[in-house]
Amino acid sequence: MKILLWILPVVFLAIILRIVELDKKKSNFVVTADTNISKNSQLSKYVTQQEVENFAFRYWDIDFAEVKKNPKMEEFRQILKTKDTVRILNFMKDNNISVDEPLHKGVTALMYASFYDDESTMKELIKMGADIHKQDNHKISPMAYAMENNSTKAVKLLYENGVKFEEVTMMQTALGVLGWGEYVEFEPYYDENNMPHIKYRTFEEMHYHEKTYMAENFFRTLLRNNQLDILELVLQSGYKPYLYGYYLGGDISKYTNNLAEADKYYIERAYNTKGRRTFADPKIELELMRFYNSLYFPILQSPFPKPKIAVLRKYNVPIDEWNPSKEFLKKLYNRECYGAWRSQFSPRKNGETYYLRIQDRQTKFLYENCLDKNGTFEDIEEYIVFNQQMKILHKITASEERKFGYGNNRVDMNITSDEIKKLQSKYNNNLE
Structure with a gap:
């Protein structure tokens, strides 16, 4: 059965798409992650700007992406990774780098500091007037970067300085960590009595060197990743998570709290006699689709469900409002x-x-x-x-x-x- 955005389409673009012939003169064009379709209208016949942006988002990694053709900013990027606040500020002063000047692809020093949970540097940058709401070329904000890397101090600091969780629509989530099996070591370990024990990977082990990403609703990503400290902070703020999602195509899904709106999508597929079903009864299939697209699904996909369900209950999130029969x-x-x-x-x-x-x-x-x-x-x-x-x-x-x-x-x-x-x-x- 096709399950929303978790079952992704085959990636139709490679890192660089092969050259295509666009006219009778066989002019050649190369499409890369930085291509602007509006600058070459002929390309729009073959690929949309949204598809190019989705491709760029999929392969963007703030931690490993080098600054191309700008040695100064590449050195700055490496210094930001050290989390040495004095050294960072001195480099900015010595090289006349303004607080919101992007290193590359719209990524600012505050975004790097947020990702690395560098609270000290963040505080100084904010004092200097850094834009805490700014988004880079991939439409990722400092808050989204902090959440992605489980940078709890950074999330708290940004929130205390006025960033609303409602500002974060999507965040990157690694494609390699979307199922329960990826959280578990291949082999259990055995104690002195030959009793087996499951070992779960840490957050860092799960996400280190992941190379392919997708856009997902940030709250569902926090649930799947067992990021309970950030979840608690988000819910304490009064944030109301979307209860349902449905798939629009490509890497795009929509989220809503309106079950009737979501049901229009679910019903169409549950009653489709040509599609694959888990249950013969379309009414039961409809409930299965509600379940697979509810907040329960990222909980099902990852270990330790009870603490996550408990925190949702604590803040009265109506996760079973659809009332399973x-x-x-x-x-x-x-x-x-x-x-x-x-x-x-x-x-x-x-x-x-x-x-x-x-x-x-x-x-x-x-x-x-x-x-x-x-x-x-x-x-x-x-x-x-x-x-x-x-x-x-x-x-x-x-x-x-x-x-x-x-x-x-x-x-x-x-x-x-x-x-x-x-x-x-x-x-x-x-x-x-």
Whole structure:
């Protein structure tokens, strides 16, 4: 199923697009991230300015992008990374650099200081009159840069000096960290008792040397990234996050608090008989689309859902205002809990003794939680916690199979031969 902006279109532009023929004379043109379509109207036949800007945004990295053809500003960029306030101010004075003079691509010293969480330098630049609301050529502000790098002191300082969180529409988010699996180390680690433990990557480990980015609503990015300190500050300010989003094309999505507005998009796709569906019933598919496009979705995509849900509840964010139906929650349970148990149930017989062929951690968890065909998830939060626990167990089970060999990763399930026999008879005779 196509899921809003998280399922991105194939990048149609490379760093430099190949030369295209635009007229009968076969004049050649090169399109780069800095191309201004308005200066060559012929190019508009092949690419729009918005597409060029999206491409530039995708590959822009404030931390690694060098200042081209300007050694002075490149040296200044390197000095800004040191966070040495005295040295920074002296360099500006000695080289007659004004406080809002961009180093390149509209990026100012304050933007660099905000990204690097350099509170001392920020305070001095603000005293000198730095524009705290300014945006660079990519339409990224100091606040957006601070959020992107989890620079909590910078976010607080900018807010205290008058920057409103409503000013931040989009921020960069790394394409390599959009799913739960990217937050987890490939292999769990094992303690002295050979017990497995999941290890999660830190924020710095997740984002270091990421080279491809996309624009996303900043609040959803904070949720996905587990940036709880900044989330708390944003919500304390009275900011009201958008509850729903829908996809407009390219890298562009729209966000709204109007469910009726969002439903126009969701309904069109839920009732489209030619599209791929998760559920046969379009009413249930519609609820699934609401869920996938709600604030719950970035929580589902990343670890530690409970603290994030708790902070949203604390500030009365109506994350389930769309009111998921009991039927929808039941369908989720049947698909991912009871249905998963039935898929794992694999009875075997040795003489008169019954046993399960698969007795790993996933099977044990499903046996303990998903035996009731008439069961359901009480709410979306319970489903998210269950879903993530299954992901953890899947990771551990796969690791144990690699470590000990398939079949040697059995756990004690406390299930008797008689119970296995009864369950098999019940399922075979459809007595559920």
